[in-house]
Amino acid sequence: MQKFTLGLAAIFLFLTLGLTAQKPVHWNFEVKSLGGNEYSLIFHAKIDNGWAVYSQHIEGDGPIPTSFTFEDGAHFTKVGPITESGHKKSGFDKAFGINVTKYVENGIFTQKVKVNDFSKPITGYLTFMTCNDKTCLPPTDIDFSFSPQPAKQAPVKVEPKKTAPKPKIEKKSNPTTPPKVVTKPKKTTHKTPQQKKNTTKAKVPTPTPAPTPAPQSTPQQNPKLPVQWSWSAKKISDKEYDIIFKAKIKDHWGLYSQTI
Template identity: 40%
Template sequence: MKNVLMAVFSVLFAIGAQAQILNPVKWSYAAKKVNDKEAVVFLKATIQPGWNIYSQHVEEGGPIPTSFKFTAAKTFSLIGNVIEPNPLSKFEKTFGMNVTYFHNSVVFQQKIKLNAKEAVVKGTLEYMACNDKQCLPPKEIDFSIAVK
């Protein structure tokens, strides 16, 4: 019985350790007022070495593009679309096509018009992370960014 419990504990520990390893992207957020009427929110992905996330502009049949959905609020409105830096591009055998991606880190930016002195920008982002051996399922993350 003791050996069975030890085996079960070892398997659960290994699964838990593997789940921690397979979280290669950490997100952080910030905001900066440009003036009393405008601000920019920043959504930064810090990506572990060997892993990539993908541009917002990926062709059909490729990996899941990074995307952002903002929750409507009376305190702000969006100005334009989310801006991303120039991505890298390479042919990926997995998808049989050229894909645009980011590694190490990337900062996405969204301009907003302020309709109040302060705002909280909320929403959901979705991304997919891959390395040269595997792709993880797409992941959705809720965010909340205070603009003061």
């Protein structure tokens, strides 16, 4: 009797070790940035051929649904429920006698979160059960930890403001002072009394002096200047002249009045 009991215990121990050694489901985790401080925490289940992982939404006395437990903290906030995707199969399951939803080959579970503090990881554990057509493994807990990183902002290019080029203003040359017009006084000859006696009195008409032409002057100027100056003197009387200044102005340039 004792030998039979020991043999039966050894059989159960062998079966338990055989089932425990099997790992038909392989989990890995991924973080995906959604912009700003929002991220997707993605749970990937790679499932061996012939095995299945069950949905979160199982009703009745069926298989243990997959579940996710997050450790509470103010450093993050869950946004909405966990979504499911992958190779999904839904229908009546003979082993459990109810309709179930399960994933074969692969299952993807995604939780959207908003991160408030990047210095702390988001941790917790998931629970799942897996079965094939002949047997089921007991529910298993898998720890997880996510460490989202702040999104790197692209450098902003600041283009310099385009300013219209300032027009080059050439300095106007001040006209030099026109030359002074000097009128030489008439020379008078004083004759001695003896010379007066020997001089024959005759009326000689006084010659009219030739008119002094009005002096003109053009200073040496830079031909590139937009305004070229010249001046002239116009005789009004023996002792009076008009000094005339002339400005020759290039196209698209102007010269302002002295009465502005």
